[in-house]
Amino acid sequence: MSSPLQTESEPLSDYAAVGGAPAVTAVVNRFYELVVGDERLAGYFDGIEMVRLKRHQVALVSQVMGGPVEYSGRDLRAAHANMGISADDFAAVAGHLIAALTEAGVPADIIDRTVGAVAATQPDIVEVPSTQA
């Protein structure tokens, strides 16, 4: 698509570098496989419509990676309100995102940037400092 000239003047976004929509979709699918397969987390996703959730998560991750995609799901604070999500839950979910990105062969610097942006959402999502008393 892009000519060598364009590539020189405009560096590739992380989104393009990892392979765009198919790559991000595969990572998000694997991410939710790990999340719902984790007994600490599975209960949160009971009865949740996963197709819609994945669609929103793909858009969010794509946007964070600089893709030409705009997240149009709910505000993250509203989407996670009253679930009692703990800091430990959040760390577990973030860990599964790192695992899915790593498995897909995404370079470490891109993982760091992506997870860094996602980690910044913690104050909107976590309601319980820690599950450990």
Ligand code: HEM
């Ligand atoms: C790591 C940071 C996280 C990000 C970036 C994130 C992102 C999202 C997004 C984009 C949605 C879709 C919102 C919508 O459909 O409008 C969502 C929904 C949801 N998230 Fe998260 N999330 C995170 C952490 C967590 C954690 C730690 C939990 C629970 C352990 C969780 C549980 C859920 C559930 C159950 C829904 C579905 C809510 C519903 O449809 O009613 N999320 N999240």
